[in-house]
Amino acid sequence: MLPIGKLSAATGVKVPTIRYYEQIGLLPEPGRSEGNQRLYDRAARDRLAFIRHARDLGFPLEAIRELLSLTDVPTHSCAAADAIARRQLAEVEARIARLDSLRGELQRMISHHKGGTIAECRVIEVLGNHALCQHDHAGETGF
Amino acid sequence: MLPIGKLSAATGVKVPTIRYYEQIGLLPEPGRSEGNQRLYDRAARDRLAFIRHARDLGFPLEAIRELLSLTDVPTHSCAAADAIARRQLAEVEARIARLDSLRGELQRMISHHKGGTIAECRVIEVLGNHALCQHDHAGETGF
DNA sequence: CCTAATTCCTCCAGTGACTATAGGTTCAAG
DNA sequence: CTTGAACCTATAGTCACTGGAGGAATTAGG
Incomplete structure (x- = not known):
């Protein structure tokens, strides 16, 4: 014990x-x-x-x-457990897809960074002006 | 307004x-x-x-x-903004790596599923017995 | 056997980033 | 002028924990 x-x-x-x-x-x-x-x-x-x-x-x-x-009911069919695992797999895959696209946008943002002042900063600019990014990020954040 | x-x-x-x-x-x-x-x-x-x-x-x-x-200080250097973006990129990449390994384990779990009762269920078995999976999942869950 | 350190107990509050509800007020359209 | 939508504040709930306060029990060392 x-x-x-x-x-x-x-x-x-x-x-x-x-x-x-x-x-x-x-x-x-x-x-x-x-x-x-x-x-x-x-x-x-x-x-x-x-x-x-x-x-x-x-x-x-x-x-x-x-x-x-x-x-708790070991004689029961395990179809339900399988369904839960598949749901979880789909969830994980959706998160990965979402994060992949975020990664792309962050990488573009950083690779365009040339130094200088905030006023010229690409990172700030992209965040402030959605039109500058290719990403559609529909609504849910994935986090 | x-x-x-x-x-x-x-x-x-x-x-x-x-x-x-x-x-x-x-x-x-x-x-x-x-x-x-x-x-x-x-x-x-x-x-x-x-x-x-x-x-x-x-x-x-x-x-x-x-x-x-x-x-708020547009004449300031944008190095700090760059650092924040890089930190975020690293975070996103870590999450992706973590989720990739989870996906692998979930896929293995599901692909071994043959139907039958809970008592024989691979999904339940893997979850109950850590030794059955290759995954090391060290501690943090990544969620 | 006694003491000191550690582990345990309960209860309550805080985290992040919202979301929802209740009960009331103001605004715009018809 | 009335109706209904949009607004207001304040509070509580979500998920999955985490941390602290203040006190009781256990264990290890001397």
Whole structure:
């Protein structure tokens, strides 16, 4: 049985984050010691490692909640898990595409930079005058 | 002189967001009508368009604040503006690299998916067992 | 066995960049 | 002159944490 600090060290999830996950119902309330300190078993550690890994892959907590609820019924079809992963992949690909175009514009902005004063600065100029850039950046920022 | 709704339509920045920018000191307090409604001039519109464009490029508000303070002294060297843009480019490139590796792992996860029950699900399995993935995801999530 | 350092507890506030809601006022069109 | 849209302020909520205050419990060293 691990106290919260050891669990944190074992999973790489910070202590306040573990308590936060408990607070929002992503982790069940663990047992307590006589002195009221949380004690975690192996199942809790596995669950937290799962959450950590999914977070690292960019899954939002709501998707993780859904994935966890799937694992609670192991005989259920895994089509839903597959769908969540595909959604996440599409999301990641959209972000990459978006960032690629931002990179292009930033690179153009910087490569035109010749020094001098703010009044002649290409960076400031491009930011101030949208017509100077090829980018359409429709609305959502991607961040 | 534009009321806030017209300014919003002209720049693509939502009304509450404009008021928020004023609140945090990114936009100066505009003049008011007799009935206490905000009225914006051309300078305000240009400044907001600048902010909008920089936000679209992913600059955080603090960087934008700095860029705006640079434009207030047009005779100053633009090296600082260049540095901010380069920092932003580096940030964007780091995010792209990170997302590329996530994409790889998600693709592997999905391509190994064969259907069946949750108990046999590759997606769930990879998420639960870090050893099954090549990805090192060191700590920061990139999101 | 005692002390000191560390870890733990709860609660509350803050982050970034908005977004939404409630409840009221002013403006412009018909 | 009335109606409805647009405006006002203030507050709270979003996501996923992070940090601090102030105090209790545990552990390691002497």
